[in-house]
Amino acid sequence: MTHRRTAAIALGGLSLAATLAGCAPTPAESAGGSTGADAATGGSTASEPYADGDYTATGEYQTPGGTESIEVEVTLAGDAIDTVTVTGNATDSTAQRYQGEFIDGIAAEVEGVDIDELAVDKVAGSSLTSDGFNAAIEQIKADALA
Amino acid sequence: MHRIATGAGGRFEFPDDAPALFALYRDLYDCTAGAVSPLVGRALEQWGYDSAYSLRAASVIDPVPRWDDAIAWDGSALETVGPVVVDVGAAGKGYLVDLVGGVLADAGIHSFTIDASGDIVHRGGRALRVALEDPRDARKAIGVATLGDGALCASATTRRAWPGAHHMIDAITGLPTDAVIATWAAAPTGLVADGLATALFFADPAGLADRFDFEWVRMLRSGEVQSSAGFDGEVFA
Structure with missing residues (x-):
């Protein structure tokens, strides 16, 4: 089974990158992960414009279920990325899930909204603390001031 | 629970509502590589979350024993090899x-x-x-x-x-x-x-x-x- 995502925008690639960092057993390995065929970067320097065309690279990473890989196709035009296609080649079912449907919503630094302003029936937060717990916390505060 | 925590190891029969809880705990234990465990009870107490709410950490926190080293659940009874503090607070x-x-x-x-x-x-x-x-x-x-x-x-x-x-x-x-x-x-x-x-x-x-x-x-x-x-x-x- 193959998950194929054609990302018209950079976000698709970003969320996949987050996916790989999340499931690789050791982030350090994944960060240094130039393990795949590295077609696009050979010999270029920063000042040199990149030739237009399609570039493909495969990145491999180790999972508890064995070696998995993803394939990234980039089309360059005028020194800019025109399209990016990321294809997960996962064979293991766990890796398939990681590659295909890991975190589907990510919202950076969410700002809370006043509950009073929301029309809701209930509030789900962590359990309220017991009187005994609260009394103990107050005691610690008092001790800290003494 | 008190006898399990303070006595020697042994076999402790549980009531009919316990199996579902222990089965879920085993699943969670396996799914989290052992991070979710009913055996955190002792460490939790030592961090200060004890029955008296001392809320002060002990100088030494014991490592949490691994499930298979410390307990066995056979579907109706818990077998222990020594005193363990069983905490089912997660579920x-x-x-x-x-x-x-x-x-x-x-x-x-x-x-x-x-x-x-x-x-x-x-x-x-x-x-x-x-x-x-x-x-x-x-x-x-x-x-x-x-x-x-x-x-x-x-x-x-x-x-x-x-x-x-x-x-x-x-x-x-x-x-x-x-x-x-x-x-x-x-x-x-x-x-x-x-x-x-x-x-x-x-x-x-x-x-x-x-x-x-x-x-x-x-x-x-x-x-x-x-x-x-x-x-x-x-x-x-």
């Missing part, structure tokens, strides 16, 4: 809510909401809109969930906390966990939703989704909020 209250719901159902009541502070089970009637309380400020919400027939359980490290520690102990490290600060899990039962709300502090959600049918939201220490594809509700971005 026990959600399970209790299920049991209360069962009492209502037995009495012919099929449309109800049980809100046990952190654990909500809703059956029948229209779906509820439930605010997801901001762990950093209880007056605010970071999103709203729609709860039809099922359970929604929440957990956070910010409220049940005291100087230097909180109640969410990673059984692998023996330390209070810190990468995730709040979780919400929606599942068919309170037992499973409560247990998964705990597991979301320690495990990749995708791995949990291999084993359990559930939806989730969680907030990282950075303030970033993640949610599952099928989460029924909204997160305020």
Whole structure:
């Protein structure tokens, strides 16, 4: 089974990158992960414009279920990325899930909204603390001031 | 529980409602590589979360024993090799809510909401809109969930906390966990939703989704909020 995502925008690639960092057993390995065929970067320097065309690279990473890989196709035009296609080649079912449907919503630094302003029936937060717990916390505060 | 914690090892028979709880715990233990464990009880006490709420950490915190080294659950009885503090706090209250719901159902009541502070089970009637309380400020919400027939359980490290520690102990490290600060899990039962709300502090959600049918939201220490594809509700971005 193959998950194929054609990302018209950079976000698709970003969320996949987050996916790989999340499931690789050791982030350090994944960060240094130039393990795949590295077609696009050979010999270029920063000042040199990149030739237009399609570039493909495969990145491999180790999972508890064995070696998995993803394939990234980039089309360059005028020194800019025109399209990016990321294809997960996962064979293991766990890796398939990681590659295909890991975190589907990510919202950076969410700002809370006043509950009073929301029309809701209930509030789900962590359990309220017991009187005994609260009394103990107050005691610690008092001790800290003494 | 007291005899298990203080006496020598042995075989302890449990009542009929225990098997579901222990079975879930074993699943969570396996899914989180041992981070969620009923054996954190001793460490939790040593961090200060004891029956007297001393809320002061001991100078030495014992490592949490591995499940297979310390206990065996055979479906109706717990066998131990020595004194262990069994803590079912990760899923026990959600399970209790299920049991209360069962009492209502037995009495012919099929449309109800049980809100046990952190654990909500809703059956029948229209779906509820439930605010997801901001762990950093209880007056605010970071999103709203729609709860039809099922359970929604929440957990956070910010409220049940005291100087230097909180109640969410990673059984692998023996330390209070810190990468995730709040979780919400929606599942068919309170037992499973409560247990998964705990597991979301320690495990990749995708791995949990291999084993359990559930939806989730969680907030990282950075303030970033993640949610599952099928989460029924909204997160305020």
